[in-house]
Amino acid sequence: MSAIKVIEREVLKEKPQGPMGFGQLFTDYMFTMDYKEGKGWHHALIKPYQNIEISPAAQVLHYGQAVFEGMKAYRQGDDIILFRPEENFKRMNLSNARLNIPEVDVAFLLDALQQLVRLEQDWIPAGQGESLYIRPFVIATEPYLGVHAATEYQFMIILSPVGAYYGDDQLMATRIYVEDEYVRAVRGGVGFAKVAGNYAASLAAQTRASELGYHQVLWLDGVEQRYIEEVGSMNIFFVMDGKVVTPELNGSILPGITRKSILQLAAYLGYEVEERRIAIEEVMNAESVSEIFGTGTAAVISPVGSIRYQDREVVINNGATGPVTQHLYDEYTAIQEGRKADPFNWCLKINKR
Amino acid sequence: MSAIKVIEREVLKEKPQGPMGFGQLFTDYMFTMDYKEGKGWHHALIKPYQNIEISPAAQVLHYGQAVFEGMKAYRQGDDIILFRPEENFKRMNLSNARLNIPEVDVAFLLDALQQLVRLEQDWIPAGQGESLYIRPFVIATEPYLGVHAATEYQFMIILSPVGAYYGDDQLMATRIYVEDEYVRAVRGGVGFAKVAGNYAASLAAQTRASELGYHQVLWLDGVEQRYIEEVGSMNIFFVMDGKVVTPELNGSILPGITRKSILQLAAYLGYEVEERRIAIEEVMNAESVSEIFGTGTAAVISPVGSIRYQDREVVINNGATGPVTQHLYDEYTAIQEGRKADPFNWCLKINKR
Numbered sequence A, B: 001m002s003a004i005k006v007i008e009r010e011v012l013k014e015k016p017q018g019p020m021g022f023g024q025l026f027t028d029y030m031f032t033m034d035y036k037e038g039k040g041w042h043h044a045l046i047k048p049y050q051n052i053e054i055s056p057a058a059q060v061l062h063y064g065q066a067v068f069e070g071m072k073a074y075r076q077g078d079d080i081i082l083f084r085p086e087e088n089f090k091r092m093n094l095s096n097a098r099l100n101i102p103e104v105d106v107a108f109l110l111d112a113l114q115q116l117v118r119l120e121q122d123w124i125p126a127g128q129g130e131s132l133y134i135r136p137f138v139i140a141t142e143p144y145l146g147v148h149a150a151t152e153y154q155f156m157i158i159l160s161p162v163g164a165y166y167g168d169d170q171l172m173a174t175r176i177y178v179e180d181e182y183v184r185a186v187r188g189g190v191g192f193a194k195v196a197g198n199y200a201a202s203l204a205a206q207t208r209a210s211e212l213g214y215h216q217v218l219w220l221d222g223v224e225q226r227y228i229e230e231v232g233s234m235n236i237f238f239v240m241d242g243k244v245v246t247p248e249l250n251g252s253i254l255p256g257i258t259r260k261s262i263l264q265l266a267a268y269l270g271y272e273v274e275e276r277r278i279a280i281e282e283v284m285n286a287e288s289v290s291e292i293f294g295t296g297t298a299a300v301i302s303p304v305g306s307i308r309y310q311d312r313e314v315v316i317n318n319g320a321t322g323p324v325t326q327h328l329y330d331e332y333t334a335i336q337e338g339r340k341a342d343p344f345n346w347c348l349k350i351n352k353r
């Protein structure tokens, strides 16, 4: 693909002062690129952040043919880094394949993203727990009501400066509700892919859990409704007999990049790590579960203070953040925020030019 | 809600001459209505069919919070009718409830739809098997990347004149492929609702079946991958020992309006009807399956000529349309197209004014 055309805006927006929340505020520019069958991806463009115009018959609006990614750019002193961006574009291609969306060019997008973030570098906040959230996504734009893989798509990247996910109290322990009626995903379905429909399908359970006073839903597998999958939009980890344990990838769990990174980091820090099937009874009965935490790009690491399944609630580590969770959180965010060296080469430094 | 404002267009489009296909051609006008938390549904409008403008952060593009419906208007001599439109708006509210989308007002929408179709009556084709396809849908428009039930929505109705689904050969017997790897839906999920994400998730299986030379995918249940659910975007019926049998609604099958109507019609015509669980082996082994057909608004009734499961293919009724299928098809379309009286009050006559 040829070079990326840039359309400049005349007036820049005010940068936020004070709390930024998550995903409500967008920067000055966006990246867009189109796909048409026979022509491939083309017309790569950086342009002022603006509404898009689509046909009311666009497939995405009817059949949910859409995938997305989420990653972050951090300030590290004078530097700017992207955290494992290649992993996200590769995962997008997994999602694309599952929904019959054409592959994107990872190397090209890595360049495009760097160009966009370079242009928007003043939008990356510098506070603790703050970052620039990056949302690449693809939507099917072909105006046709037949159920089929679309022949036209739009790829976009939008950027949103974000604060710490749970506000000031970054390591607030959350209460989670084990969902035993609604199902998020099943093997043979789309649970392993970051596809739009998974999230709409999760709202009812999340709403019920919130009404009952819980922060997040813990999902069980769709076949037996017995094995632990993930929690809200995070993967889940247990500290059991000193080991760091997480459900194995099984086709219905999203392969989180934070999950993968935490497994690597924990092993590096000397913990024994394990990926395996974990039944809910094991967690509800075991004296041996000393800590639970969720992992995801948005919240990074989020300790779980209690877990409710049917009519029982188990408090974990007295409802406080445990030592292993704290240790992993400190080491992980130190790498992301540049306070410690990055032995894994996770941080991609952007040339600020 | 107050009266519907109408914005007229200056130049009308050319009506199609010749084959219309399905869902590619749209009429002159569309209906739209907005929702905002605290304000409810408002701003009902009939306006020229046109592109819509939405934020790139609109929830529908990321999280698939979208539902739709599909129904038809027919010409009956000089009259125009809508086929069971109330059923569709009621089902939309079931889908809405599952995705935490606010309820729509069925009575108001029935009025709005009649007003729209009255205005567009010249678009309703008169040929055999032809009709005006009606697509109501709701999308979440709130520009916010937090995963939550949106606070802003748009409801729309667009119209598309359509020919017979399989072209001239309306009762062409189809070849179906029993999918034993991909799963469409599971109990506790969203299979019973007409939500966008279900269709994107079905594309991979449909594509594979097409590549193998089959017309449609037959879906098995998500838990045991053994019980028959539906086929493509249709419900499925079997003629077994003279009885008309279809899978019972179980939370993962879409409750088709054609399904419901055919059950009623078959009983009225003197067939014994049955809704129950049907295992795939039963169909693959039974001498007693004399006919199979699919039902849905788009294709109406679609005979199945052969069914392939794993490495076996069974030909049904020598690959031809069977007598029960033909009988139901003739009687059903006669009611829709006004060639016979409508004992069930399914046809809602529109005042042409």
Ligand SMILES: Cc1ncc(COP(=O)(O)O)c(C=O)c1O
Binding pocket: A070, A230, A232, A233, A234, A235, A254, A255, A256, A257, A258, A259, A295, A296, A297, A298
């Ligand atoms: C369903 C789901 N599970 C887990 C995760 C965590 O993935 P990652 O660590 O790549 O952000 C996410 C996304 O962030 C998700 O949406």
Ligand SMILES: Cc1ncc(COP(=O)(O)O)c(C=O)c1O
Binding pocket: B070, B230, B232, B233, B234, B235, B254, B255, B256, B257, B258, B259, B295, B296, B297, B298
């Ligand atoms: C998945 C699915 N099953 C069955 C049907 C048949 O439903 P109806 O008869 O209401 O058109 C449809 C839609 O048309 C569908 O999308």
